Amino acid sequence: MHALRILRGGTRARLSATPGDLVFEGLSTLVALSVVGLLVVITVILYLVAQESIRVNGLRFLTDTIWDSVSQRFGAAPFIYGMLVTSGIALLLGVPVSLGIAIFLSELAPPWLRIPLTFIVELLAAVPSVVYGLWGIFVLGPAMRIYIEPGVQSVLGFLPLFQGRPIGSDVFTAGVILAIMIIPTISAVSREALLAVPDSQREAALSLGATRWETTRLAVLRYARAGIFGASILGLGRAVGETMAVTMTIGNRAAFFGSLFEPGQTIASQIAGRWLDASTPLELGALVELGLILMLVSLIINAFARLLVGRFLRVGEGAE
Amino acid sequence: MKFPVDRDTRRRWFDVFMSGAALVCVGLALLPLGSILMEAFVRGAPALTPNFLTQPSLLGGIANAIQGTFILIGLTSLVALPVGILTGIYLSEFGKGRIGVVVRFFVDVMTQTPSVVVGIFAYSFVLTLALSGLVPRTLVFSVISGTIALSTIMIPIVARTSEDALRLVPTSAREAALALGIPRYRTILRVVLPSCASALVTGGLLGIARIGGETAPLLLTLGSSREFFSGLDQPIAAMPTQVYQFAIAPSLAENQAAWGASLILVLLMLGISIASRAVIRLRAVKR
Numbered sequence: 001m002h003a004l005r006i007l008r009g010g011t012r013a014r015l016s017a018t019p020g021d022l023v024f025e026g027l028s029t030l031v032a033l034s035v036v037g038l039l040v041v042i043t044v045i046l047y048l049v050a051q052e053s054i055r056v057n058g059l060r061f062l063t064d065t066i067w068d069s070v071s072q073r074f075g076a077a078p079f080i081y082g083m084l085v086t087s088g089i090a091l092l093l094g095v096p097v098s099l100g101i102a103i104f105l106s107e108l109a110p111p112w113l114r115i116p117l118t119f120i121v122e123l124l125a126a127v128p129s130v131v132y133g134l135w136g137i138f139v140l141g142p143a144m145r146i147y148i149e150p151g152v153q154s155v156l157g158f159l160p161l162f163q164g165r166p167i168g169s170d171v172f173t174a175g176v177i178l179a180i181m182i183i184p185t186i187s188a189v190s191r192e193a194l195l196a197v198p199d200s201q202r203e204a205a206l207s208l209g210a211t212r213w214e215t216t217r218l219a220v221l222r223y224a225r226a227g228i229f230g231a232s233i234l235g236l237g238r239a240v241g242e243t244m245a246v247t248m249t250i251g252n253r254a255a256f257f258g259s260l261f262e263p264g265q266t267i268a269s270q271i272a273g274r275w276l277d278a279s280t281p282l283e284l285g286a287l288v289e290l291g292l293i294l295m296l297v298s299l300i301i302n303a304f305a306r307l308l309v310g311r312f313l314r315v316g317e318g319a320e
Numbered sequence: 321m322k323f324p325v326d327r328d329t330r331r332r333w334f335d336v337f338m339s340g341a342a343l344v345c346v347g348l349a350l351l352p353l354g355s356i357l358m359e360a361f362v363r364g365a366p367a368l369t370p371n372f373l374t375q376p377s378l379l380g381g382i383a384n385a386i387q388g389t390f391i392l393i394g395l396t397s398l399v400a401l402p403v404g405i406l407t408g409i410y411l412s413e414f415g416k417g418r419i420g421v422v423v424r425f426f427v428d429v430m431t432q433t434p435s436v437v438v439g440i441f442a443y444s445f446v447l448t449l450a451l452s453g454l455v456p457r458t459l460v461f462s463v464i465s466g467t468i469a470l471s472t473i474m475i476p477i478v479a480r481t482s483e484d485a486l487r488l489v490p491t492s493a494r495e496a497a498l499a500l501g502i503p504r505y506r507t508i509l510r511v512v513l514p515s516c517a518s519a520l521v522t523g524g525l526l527g528i529a530r531i532g533g534e535t536a537p538l539l540l541t542l543g544s545s546r547e548f549f550s551g552l553d554q555p556i557a558a559m560p561t562q563v564y565q566f567a568i569a570p571s572l573a574e575n576q577a578a579w580g581a582s583l584i585l586v587l588l589m590l591g592i593s594i595a596s597r598a599v600i601r602l603r604a605v606k607r
Contacts, residue, residue: 020505021503028414031403032410032423035423036426036427039426039430101346108342108343123590126590126593127589129534129536131356132356134567244535244536244564248567
């Protein structure tokens with residue numbers, strides 16, 4: 001019967017536009033557009049709830065350093081600062097390690113080891129953020145306080161960044177835990193970028209008598225540097241939005257810090273930490289405004305990363 | 321004067337050194353993973369008593385949190401799987417023009433939105449409805465709020481994984497079905513979807529793996545409950561938020577309970593991750 005229909009309508013552009021087709025296409029289009037609508041609703045709702053805070057605080061919100069629910073004065077500057085510093089530490093520590101992993105997995109490891117090892121590194125991303133936080137409180141934090149922070153201090157203690165008595169639940173610990181959490185993202189995307197380098201590049205370098213490392217440095221890394229840079233930006237996107245692990249390790253003090261061995265707060269950790277205690281609509285609005293800033297920052301970072309490494313991305317990678 | 325080591329030997333040793341450094345990087349990544357798993361077993365296993373696994377937190381257990389997590393995963397899947405897969409079908413089969421590009425961009429933006437922002441949204445959304453009198457005030461901290469948050473996270477993931485899955489089905493399969501006179505919607509439902517079923521399952525599992533461990537959005541929307549599920553408009557406990565509350569509690573017993581709950585949560589999440597990869601492997605073998 002359908003065959004007949006095609007024969008009859010042989011010259012029509014849409015051979016088989018049955019009513020069922022129209023309904024199905026209409027339904028899936030409607031659902032897809034409603035997903036777009038959802039994002040619009042999110043933005044509008046956040047703006048509506050933050051409105052009061054935006055009106056009262058104005059641009060001062062970005063520069064004010066006080067968050068005080070007694071005097072109802074709310075400023076975001078310490079959290080923006082905390083977010084930048086912790087993400088900076090995460091990148092500084094996480095990028096070299098991730099790059100080493102990517103090089104090992106794509107250039108050095110024997111073939112039988114590549115797949116299982118790639119899989120194991122990816123498991124780091126499957127551990128829930130709150131479990132990282134728990135581990136941060138009871139394992140990493142004490143280790144930082146007793147071994148790592150005094151060790152760093154004995155070498156770099158002359159810098160103001162590393163002064164004061166190490167407490168273990170501070171900005172440095174939060175940065176380290178973020179570094180661990182962004183390793184699977186950066187190493188996976190960098191590895192894709194390295195694997196995309198054509199073998200002729202490697203062969204050319206090897207035929208000139210380069211060692212394996214020289215080949216990697218001259219022929220592979222140079223070729224893939226845009227991808228590696230994009231992978232790092234993607235890791236940055238994950239770091240700025242990460243909430244629970246940071247909330248549980250950073251020490252939660254809503255103020256500026258001079259040394260990395262002091263407690264601090266990021267935008268995300270301030271939201272999670274204060275949310276249930278927000279006493280007035282104005283404070284709730286200020287927290288939602290923090291959320292808007294976070295959304296905007298991660299949107300810009302991720303759009304930039306996507307521009308650089310969109311073709312290497314699999315779904316689910318990117319900001320948490 | 322002769323250089324103690326000649327240039328080629330130096331280059332070869334530097335090569336060995338850099339290979340070693342790359343290996344050390346792998347070790348540095350595996351160290352925390354190993355430590356987390358080991359600590360969860362060593363500190364968590366003693367907490368896993370029959371009482372712990374069967375009683376609600378009111379009576380010192382986590383059974384209500386386990387129940388809550390499964391309820392939330394179930395409800396969220398109920399919302400996000402159909403919506404996500406239909407969006408994926410639109411993106412792969414119909415959304416060829418400019419609208420398709422826009423939808424894909426918005427879906428991508430949603431996958432990258434920090435989960436804490438999604439939590440703020442779900443709370444604010446229900447709060448706005450409650451303030452305008454459309455829903456009762458109690459709904460602000462409830463199973464429904466949490467489901468809205470988790471669905472908002474899961475829908476775009478399922479949409480993009482289903483799109484990728486559908487695109488893997490060769491065009492020739494669609495053309496063969498259409499040539500037999502089968503309408504397009506039946507071609508999609510009966511030919512395209514079944515032939516990428518395992519990839520769709522993988523996408524769904526990936527989505528569940530993402531939301532099952534989410535903490536921040538639930539912390540903002542679930543409220544606190546120490547008893548079993550008592551209605552969709554009531555607060556509920558969940559594994560991740562329970563781990564958080566146990567972890568920051570001042571008592572040693574609760575800290576140990578945090579490790580016990582973590583052990584179960586980690587095993588669950590790793591299990592789902594491994595299962596989703598096993599489905600991929602299965603598909604590769606079948607081809």
